[in-house]
Amino acid sequence: MTKTQSEDMEDPTEVRNSDKSTSMCCYENLPNHEVVIVMVPFPAQGHLNQLLQLACLISSSYDLPVYYVGSATHNRQTRVRANALNPSDIAKIHFHDIPTPEFASPPPVFNASIKFPSHLLPLWDASMLLHKPIASFLRDISLKSRRVIVVHDPSMSYTVQDVSSLPNAESYIFNCISVFNLYCFKCLFRGMSIQLEEELLKKLPSLEGTMPDELRNFMALQGPYMASKSGDIHNTSKVIEGDFLELLAQIESKQQWAIGPILPTKFDSISNRNEICLEWLNKQPPRSVLYISFGTSTTFSNREVMELAIGLEQSKQKFIWVLREADRGDIFTGEARRFELPEGFEERVKEVGLVVREWAPQPEILAHSSTGGFMSHCGWNSCIESITMGVPIASWPMHSDQPRNGFLVTEILKIGLTVREWEKREELVSASTIEIVVRKLMASEEGDAIRKRAEELGEAIRCSTEKGGSSRIELDSFVAHITR
Numbered sequence: 001m002t003k004t005q006s007e008d009m010e011d012p013t014e015v016r017n018s019d020k021s022t023s024m025c026c027y028e029n030l031p032n033h034e035v036v037i038v039m040v041p042f043p044a045q046g047h048l049n050q051l052l053q054l055a056c057l058i059s060s061s062y063d064l065p066v067y068y069v070g071s072a073t074h075n076r077q078t079r080v081r082a083n084a085l086n087p088s089d090i091a092k093i094h095f096h097d098i099p100t101p102e103f104a105s106p107p108p109v110f111n112a113s114i115k116f117p118s119h120l121l122p123l124w125d126a127s128m129l130l131h132k133p134i135a136s137f138l139r140d141i142s143l144k145s146r147r148v149i150v151v152h153d154p155s156m157s158y159t160v161q162d163v164s165s166l167p168n169a170e171s172y173i174f175n176c177i178s179v180f181n182l183y184c185f186k187c188l189f190r191g192m193s194i195q196l197e198e199e200l201l202k203k204l205p206s207l208e209g210t211m212p213d214e215l216r217n218f219m220a221l222q223g224p225y226m227a228s229k230s231g232d233i234h235n236t237s238k239v240i241e242g243d244f245l246e247l248l249a250q251i252e253s254k255q256q257w258a259i260g261p262i263l264p265t266k267f268d269s270i271s272n273r274n275e276i277c278l279e280w281l282n283k284q285p286p287r288s289v290l291y292i293s294f295g296t297s298t299t300f301s302n303r304e305v306m307e308l309a310i311g312l313e314q315s316k317q318k319f320i321w322v323l324r325e326a327d328r329g330d331i332f333t334g335e336a337r338r339f340e341l342p343e344g345f346e347e348r349v350k351e352v353g354l355v356v357r358e359w360a361p362q363p364e365i366l367a368h369s370s371t372g373g374f375m376s377h378c379g380w381n382s383c384i385e386s387i388t389m390g391v392p393i394a395s396w397p398m399h400s401d402q403p404r405n406g407f408l409v410t411e412i413l414k415i416g417l418t419v420r421e422w423e424k425r426e427e428l429v430s431a432s433t434i435e436i437v438v439r440k441l442m443a444s445e446e447g448d449a450i451r452k453r454a455e456e457l458g459e460a461i462r463c464s465t466e467k468g469g470s471s472r473i474e475l476d477s478f479v480a481h482i483t484r
Contacts (some may be wrong), residue, residue: 030063033145035483038067039174040134040160042153043074043127045081045296045327046119046381047176048234052078052264054151054174056089062479065094068133071127073096073330084264084363096137101129105329108299110337113426114209115398117297121214123329128158128221135162142166149482151233155218157225164228170482173226174233177380179241179258180408181401182234183248188267195247201409205403205422233478235260235384238470239460240413259475261388265462268363277320277365280354284318287372287451290323290394290442291365294377296399299326303428306338311434312353313345317442319353322360366391372451373441375419378406390458392416392450394441396429415454417441 011316041051052068059066068075075095082090094457103126139162142148148169152160154175163171169385175182184204187194194201231254238245238258245258281289292312294300300308305323312319325336340356346355362382365371366389374386375394383405386393395406409416419437420429441447464471 007118031144033065033141035147036065036067036141036145036337037149037151037482038069038138038141038263040069040150040152040156041074041078042155042176043071043123043329045077046379047153047155048074048078049081049083049381050176050249050262051151051153051174052082052090052093053085053264053326054233054235054259055093056085057262057475060086060089061475062483063136064479064483068094069096069137070098071100071130073100073332074271077331081359083361084267086264098130098137100134100330103128107328107334107335107337108326110299110325111301114212115425116210116212116215116296117326118212118214120297120327120329121212121218124155124215124218126154126329127199129327130156131159131161134159137170138162138166142168147482154182154226157222161225161228170230171228172233172482173229174235175234177401178383178405178408179234179236179244179248180412181380181404183244183251184404186248186251190251192251200411202405205397205407209422209425210400210403229254230367231255231481232255234258235262235380236465236472237261237461239457239464240387241408255481257474257478259471259478260262261384261461261465261471263363263385263388265281265367265388267367277354277356277360278368280320281365281368281370284370286367286369288318288442290317290319290373290375291362291371292306292319292375292440293360293362293382294396294398295379295382296324296327297379298377299337300339302340305428306342307431308434309341310431311344312438313349314431314435315438315442317348317438319438320356320360321353322356322362322366324357326361335348336341358372373438373447375438378409380403380405383409387415387454388458388461390455392441392447392454394419394437396420397422397425413453413457415450415457417447417450 039051039055042049045340055066055068058064075097104122108117108119138148147310150160150163150169150171151174152171154173160171165167234256237260249256323339328334333392363385366374366385371391373394374391376382377398377403378395393409395410395416396419397403399404403422410418417437463469466472
C-alpha cells in the first residue's frame with residue numbers, strides 16, 4: 001500500500017456518484033433490538049458467500065436480527081450469487097449498503113506465472129475506506145440495542161476497529177479458511193513447531209509463492225485490531241479438524257467455536273435459477289461425473305485451457321467444466337474474456353461433457369447423485385462444500401491457503417488426489433497428467449476407495465449439523481454466549 005493510499009484511507013467521501021443513491025438503512029428508522037448481529041465480510045466471493053450463509057443460518061434458526069454490511073456493489077454481488085440458500089431466508093437479512101469506494105478494477109492477468117489475483121489488490125485497499133461509514137452505523141445501532149455482535153472477516157479488522165469503543169459491542173472473527181491452515185500459520189508466525197507426523201511435515205507445502213508482499217502488508221495493517229476480538233468462529237467441523245481445533249485452542253487465549261459446515265445440506269425447497277447443469281446431471285449414471293471449477297480468483301492461460309480440454313477428452317470420463325474468467329473487483333463492469341477451446345471440442349464431447357461459461361450452482365452440483373469427483377483449486381469454500389457432500393477432490397491449488405487445503409484433503413483426510421505438486425506450480429500441467437489423474441479418480445479401484453472414504457466422511461459431517469451433533473452444539477453454544 002502506498003503512502004498516498006494510506007493518507008486517503010480515512011476519507012469516506014471517495015465514492016462513485018452512481019452509488020450515492022443506493023438504498024441504505026436509515027439510521028433514524030433502525031428498530032430497537034435486544035441483541036443484533038452485524039456481519040462485515042471481506043469483498044472476495046468466497047468470503048462474501050460464507051458470511052451470507054452464516055447470516056441466513058443464524059437468522060432462520062434463532063430468529064435473531066442480522067445486518068449484512070458492505071459496499072453497495074459487493075452486497076449486490078452477494079445477493080446475485082447466493083447459491084443454495086432459500087430466498088425466504090435471504091429476505092430476512094437486512095442488507096446495509098455503503099456507497100462503493102473508488103478503486104481500479106483491472107482485468108485478471110491470464111498469462112501470469114503466479115496465480116495470485118493481484119488485480120484485486122486495489123479493491124482490498126479500498127475496502128479500508130469503509131471504516132468511517134461502518135463506525136457510524138455501529139454507533140447508531142448500538143444506541144438501539146442491548147448488545148451488538150459484530151462478526152467480521154479477519155481482513156476487515158481495521159475496518160471494524162471502533163467496536164472496542166462501544167460499551168455494548170463485541171467482535172468475533174469468522175475464519176473463512178481451514179483450522180489446519182490457521183494453526184500452521186500461527187505456529188510459523190510465533191516461531192512454534194507444527195505438531196504433525198514427521199512424514200507429513202516433510203510433505204507440507206511451503207508458503208513460498210502463496211501471496212505477494214502487498215497482501216502481507218495489507219494483513220499486517222489488520223493485525224493490531226485483531227486482539228480486541230472476543231473469540232473465533234470456524235466454518236469447519238470437529239469431524240474434519242478435531243485434532244487441529246484442539247491444537248489451536250492450546251495457543252489461542254480466546255474462545256473458539258467450530259460451527260461448520262454452515263451451508264445448507266438439503267436443497268429440496270430451493271428453486272435454482274440455472275437448471276441446465278442439474279438437468280444434464282439428471283441424465284447421467286450415479287457418481288459418474290467429474291465437476292471442474294477453479295473458483296472466482298483464478299484464471300488460466302490459453303495454453304492451460306487447451307491442455308485441460310485435451311486431458312478431459314482423452315480421459316473419456318463424463319464432466320461438467322465451469323470455464324470462466326476470474327472476477328474483477330467489480331463483477332458488474334468490464335467484459336470477461338471468452339476462452340477458446342480446441343476446434344470442435346464441444347461437439348466431440350457433447351455426449352459426455354458439458355462446458356458452462358456462466359455462474360454455476362456449485363453446492364447443488366456437488367450434492368447431485370451423479371457427481372463423483374471435483375477438480376478444484378481448493379479454496380476453503382469449495383473444499384467444505386465438497387467434503388460435506390461426500391465428493392472426493394482432485395487438488396490443483398493456485399495461491400493463498402489453497403496448497404495447504406489441498407494437503408489437508410489429500411494427505412490428512414485422504415479423500416483426494418493431487419493434480420500438481422505445489423513445488424511445481426510454475427510448470428505447465430500436461431494433458432497426459434490430467435488424463436491420468438481423472439482416470440484414477442473416476443475409473444479405478446483406488447478412486448473408488450477414495451470416493452467411499454469421502455462419502456463416509458460427508459455423512460458424518462452432515463450428521464454433525466443435526467440436533468445433538470457436534471457442530472450444532474457448537475452453534476447453539478455460540479448463540480447462547482452472544483445472547484447471554
